[in-house]
Amino acid sequence: AEFNLKYATGQDPTHPVNIRAQEAIDRIREASSGRVDIKLFPANQLGADTDLLAQVRSGAIDFFNLSSLVLATFVPVSGITSLGFAFKNYDQVWAAMDGDLGSHIREQIAKTPIFAVSRIWDNGFRQVTSSTREIKTPADLKGFKLRVPPAPSLTSLFKALDAAPSPINFNELYSSLQTKVVEGQENPLAIISTARLYEVQKSCSLTRHVWDGYWVLGNKKAFARLPEDIQAIISREIDRSASDQRADIARLSESLKADLQSKGISLVEVKQEEFRAALAATSFYSDWKQKYGEEAWSLLEKVSGPLG
Amino acid sequence: MAATHGGANVHAQEQVETLAGSRSGLAFRLEKGLSLLIEVPAALLVLAEVVVLMMGVIWRYGLHQPLIWSDELAGILFLWLAMLGSVVAFQRGEHMRMTAIVGGLQPKWQAFFDLVAIAAALAFLALVVEPAYEFAAEEVWVTTPALEIPNSWRASALPVGILLMMITGLIRLFKTGGLRHALTALVSVAAVIGVVALLAPLFSGLGNWNLLLFFVFGVGAMVFLGVPIAFSFGLATFGYIVTTTTTPAMVIVGRMDEGMSHIILLAVPLFVLLGLLIEMTGMARAMVGFLANLLGHVRGGLSYVLIGAMYLVSGISGSKAADMAAVAPALFPEMRQRGAKPGDLVALLSATGAQTETIPPSIVLITIGSVTGVSIAALFTGGLLPAVVLGIGLAFVVWWRYRNEDLSNVRRASWREIGVSFIVALPAIALPFVIRAAVIEGIATATEVSTIGIAYTVVAGLLIYRRFDWKRLYPMLVDTAALSGAILLIIGAATAMAWALTQSGFSSTLAEVMKSLPGGTITFMAVSIMAFIILGSVLEGIPAIVLFGPLLFPIARDVGVHEVHYSMVVILAMGIGLFAPPFGVGYYAACAISRIKPDEGMKPIIGYMLAMFVGLAVVAAVPWISVGFL
Ligand code: NA
Ligand code: NA
Numbered sequence A: 001a002e003f004n005l006k007y008a009t010g011q012d013p014t015h016p017v018n019i020r021a022q023e024a025i026d027r028i029r030e031a032s033s034g035r036v037d038i039k040l041f042p043a044n045q046l047g048a049d050t051d052l053l054a055q056v057r058s059g060a061i062d063f064f065n066l067s068s069l070v071l072a073t074f075v076p077v078s079g080i081t082s083l084g085f086a087f088k089n090y091d092q093v094w095a096a097m098d099g100d101l102g103s104h105i106r107e108q109i110a111k112t113p114i115f116a117v118s119r120i121w122d123n124g125f126r127q128v129t130s131s132t133r134e135i136k137t138p139a140d141l142k143g144f145k146l147r148v149p150p151a152p153s154l155t156s157l158f159k160a161l162d163a164a165p166s167p168i169n170f171n172e173l174y175s176s177l178q179t180k181v182v183e184g185q186e187n188p189l190a191i192i193s194t195a196r197l198y199e200v201q202k203s204c205s206l207t208r209h210v211w212d213g214y215w216v217l218g219n220k221k222a223f224a225r226l227p228e229d230i231q232a233i234i235s236r237e238i239d240r241s242a243s244d245q246r247a248d249i250a251r252l253s254e255s256l257k258a259d260l261q262s263k264g265i266s267l268v269e270v271k272q273e274e275f276r277a278a279l280a281a282t283s284f285y286s287d288w289k290q291k292y293g294e295e296a297w298s299l300l301e302k303v304s305g306p307l308g
Numbered sequence B: 001m002a003a004t005h006g007g008a009n010v011h012a013q014e015q016v017e018t019l020a021g022s023r024s025g026l027a028f029r030l031e032k033g034l035s036l037l038i039e040v041p042a043a044l045l046v047l048a049e050v051v052v053l054m055m056g057v058i059w060r061y062g063l064h065q066p067l068i069w070s071d072e073l074a075g076i077l078f079l080w081l082a083m084l085g086s087v088v089a090f091q092r093g094e095h096m097r098m099t100a101i102v103g104g105l106q107p108k109w110q111a112f113f114d115l116v117a118i119a120a121a122l123a124f125l126a127l128v129v130e131p132a133y134e135f136a137a138e139e140v141w142v143t144t145p146a147l148e149i150p151n152s153w154r155a156s157a158l159p160v161g162i163l164l165m166m167i168t169g170l171i172r173l174f175k176t177g178g179l180r181h182a183l184t185a186l187v188s189v190a191a192v193i194g195v196v197a198l199l200a201p202l203f204s205g206l207g208n209w210n211l212l213l214f215f216v217f218g219v220g221a222m223v224f225l226g227v228p229i230a231f232s233f234g235l236a237t238f239g240y241i242v243t244t245t246t247t248p249a250m251v252i253v254g255r256m257d258e259g260m261s262h263i264i265l266l267a268v269p270l271f272v273l274l275g276l277l278i279e280m281t282g283m284a285r286a287m288v289g290f291l292a293n294l295l296g297h298v299r300g301g302l303s304y305v306l307i308g309a310m311y312l313v314s315g316i317s318g319s320k321a322a323d324m325a326a327v328a329p330a331l332f333p334e335m336r337q338r339g340a341k342p343g344d345l346v347a348l349l350s351a352t353g354a355q356t357e358t359i360p361p362s363i364v365l366i367t368i369g370s371v372t373g374v375s376i377a378a379l380f381t382g383g384l385l386p387a388v389v390l391g392i393g394l395a396f397v398v399w400w401r402y403r404n405e406d407l408s409n410v411r412r413a414s415w416r417e418i419g420v421s422f423i424v425a426l427p428a429i430a431l432p433f434v435i436r437a438a439v440i441e442g443i444a445t446a447t448e449v450s451t452i453g454i455a456y457t458v459v460a461g462l463l464i465y466r467r468f469d470w471k472r473l474y475p476m477l478v479d480t481a482a483l484s485g486a487i488l489l490i491i492g493a494a495t496a497m498a499w500a501l502t503q504s505g506f507s508s509t510l511a512e513v514m515k516s517l518p519g520g521t522i523t524f525m526a527v528s529i530m531a532f533i534i535l536g537s538v539l540e541g542i543p544a545i546v547l548f549g550p551l552l553f554p555i556a557r558d559v560g561v562h563e564v565h566y567s568m569v570v571i572l573a574m575g576i577g578l579f580a581p582p583f584g585v586g587y588y589a590a591c592a593i594s595r596i597k598p599d600e601g602m603k604p605i606i607g608y609m610l611a612m613f614v615g616l617a618v619v620a621a622v623p624w625i626s627v628g629f630l
Helices: A016-031 A049-058 A076-082 A090-097 A100-109 A152-160 A170-178 A189-194 A220-224 A228-262 A272-280 A284-304 B007-023 B025-062 B070-091 B107-141 B157-206 B209-224 B229-244 B250-260 B263-280 B283-295 B301-314 B320-337 B342-358 B363-372 B376-382 B384-401 B415-440 B449-464 B470-503 B506-516 B520-539 B541-558 B563-578 B585-594 B598-602 B604-621
Strands: A003-008 A036-041 A063-067 A114-116 A121-130 A145-147 A164-166 A184-188 A203-219 A266-269
Touching: A003 A049, A016 A036, A016 A228, A036 A228, A036 B470, A049 A063, A049 A203, A049 B107, A049 B250, A076 A090, A076 A100, A076 A152, A076 A203, A076 A284, A090 A100, A090 A203, A090 A284, A100 A114, A100 A284, A114 A220, A121 A189, A121 A228, A145 A170, A152 A164, A152 A203, A152 A284, A170 A184, A170 B263, A170 B363, A184 A189, A184 A203, A189 A228, A203 A220, A203 A228, A203 A272, A228 A266, A272 A284, B025 B070, B025 B157, B025 B263, B025 B449, B025 B470, B070 B157, B070 B250, B070 B263, B070 B470, B107 B157, B107 B229, B107 B250, B157 B209, B157 B229, B157 B250, B209 B229, B209 B470, B229 B250, B229 B470, B250 B470, B263 B283, B263 B320, B263 B449, B263 B470, B283 B301, B283 B320, B283 B415, B283 B449, B301 B320, B301 B342, B301 B384, B301 B415, B320 B342, B320 B449, B320 B585, B342 B363, B342 B384, B342 B563, B342 B585, B342 B598, B342 B604, B363 B376, B363 B541, B363 B563, B376 B384, B376 B563, B384 B563, B384 B604, B415 B449, B470 B585, B506 B520, B506 B541, B520 B541, B520 B563, B520 B604, B541 B563, B563 B585, B563 B604, B585 B598, B598 B604
Parallel strands: A003 A036, A003 A063, A145 A164, A145 A184, A203 A266
Antiparallel strands: A063 A203, A114 A203, A121 A184, A121 A203
16 A cells, blocks of 8 residues: 554454454545555554553554553653542543543643544543452452552552552463452453453452543654545544444443353442542542642543542 | 583683783773673672562562562663673673584684674664664653653663673674774675665565565574574564664664563573572582482483473463573583583473473463453463473483483482482472462562572571572672573564564464465364464564464364364464574573573484474364363
């Protein structure tokens, strides 16, 4: 083809991220009459997230699907979407992310060599699983050893709730849960399912403590080299897949609950407001407010209501 | 000068170099100062890794207050350790090379190719030093998540290490070759690179045939001409990326970064250090002494111990190089003293590396589980027996090779002697069980557990065996760094090479071909085995699985092969490729760890590989071996 581009993701091939990315790629090929050929590389085939971020910045790859948690290492404000117990439900999430907060973050990303190609995709609300005690109330988290990714928004959240967060490498997570190096972990249901963590866990508490999204990042220079009509097709189709992928995750988060239960995981409903109250009693929200600054914070509170 | 082996050799070489060095006092002093500047921090980094990981375990398991930053700090220090270790290895000429062909030439030509090896390495370093600087400079904008410092604290290990290697390399080149020969070597290498650059316009029309050109012919030629493995991979990858794609060369540096400092690989230097400690404290001698009393009258006895030890250790660590590092330094010195041939030892070590790929917990199994959706628990169960089948094959070759071993002067030990040596060896024999228990009880992860072994060995050495030579500690730490550098640089370069292969998209073409073949299950299995042996050899294990798992598992399902069965066949085939010379990275790791020249194992490994191939055919033909216990 005239334009050969690379699109990398870190998710397993069957994850909706990849299904919908591939659909977008197929539609782009068709709409451009075969002028654009994008190759999809799922499952970190081209590298781990931190290196893929470097690759999309240098232009070694053209598009890259990245969790806002990891993007925060490069564009700090993007971490604000993963603030503990900020969003109560998806209505709030999309109001913020398709609204002013999302635009603000996209502006910040575009100040670097990369940009957000479309509206944000969905990774889902993160939930806590355990192989020992069930987590029902904030008190149950006291001293609870759980694996978290090494992201400040998550480590600070669980520290504030008196848990014992431990940033174990994802590669070692399954074994570490099996031998109980840690008692639990936290991830969206889709990851708990595809990484088969339910094989080594007993319960899943529907804490929805953090929402996480995926930005499809593009290399600005490489994208600018494409003709404008091609640029428009790419943006349009990836944005359309964003909608489809969000619907997938919404469907999955219901069906996966039944699925996990059938695999012997007991689902535990929790009262989110108890956790939010426990957090508000600490300096958690005021600390983060200081980090993210007044502007981003007010955009968030416009949707979430006053925090802390 | 490939891997140095045996103290005498090193000594002779040093004398030669000192003589040459005295010709130019400045170069000599420069090198001396430089080596101190590099070796001291390298040794301290090894020590720091032990301390940081141990703190991680103590705070998490003992104090129930996991440290957030321990993994990240260990990772940052690890890249520095790998790069400085590479410099030390370069200075000592310890980067793995294949001298099977070059070694047979006249001394004059041999000397020439020794210089070409250094010059080619210098060429790669010169080509990537600028991209490496750029890479590190770009990482200023990334903040590490736990320590919240700029990521260039970590990434600058690459340009610094590369620059130091260049300086070291130039000194070595001119010291060993003298001005005229050194320049000849440099010009020859530059001429080859110039020709490739001139031909570049031709390559763009070749499409994916370039993969064959660069990664089979290019790498093959360089490896057999004695260019160190890591630099052969690096040069081929650089050539391919620069001449056939529009990708910035910086990607090579990024891939080396990730490949070299993957946290699970941290077990490699730590197990290497553990092995050296076991040897230094006399624990290895006690352990082997007991085993020799028990099995000394059995032909090839200690070789069976090696097979068994690898099976045992494989269950502990997730990484193959770490498994080998846990076994070889403890067993080999004693085995060699008892007359084992180095070539046979390294060949068997490499073979056991491939044989034990399916034993849980293994990163390969976990990767298959998550990219293909097969139950990881089922894979863990299914992997135990196939490894036994291949192990029986290896044991058969050992029996055959040693069947005529002359044991007439070996006296069978009495039960009393066996009993006494058992008691002496008991604290040493307990070590693998201590390590295993620490993993099973969830005290430490596979990466961290080596530090528990180190603590145990230090205590046992000081209190029980009363043998702890403090003077040897510093050289041991430097050796550990150099060895790790030699292994990790190969893995880093192989990771960059895998990126180049992956981005070409050749995998889907290959999967299409395999799908369209007639003959159903049997053809599909046979072709899969051949394909994965080759893929394992050029791509390394994990990249091959991530790339082909999702493409081939659905086909396996269609032709009615059980997924767990297919996983075992694929992993073992890949293992054979990974540990087979001349391309297999695993083979060179085995050579580096056992400090044996790659040439020596080339012939002995053929028998072991054949036995494993037969074993693999049995595993492929009898599904029950893989799925009987599910
Ligand atoms: Na293993
Ligand atoms: Na290889």
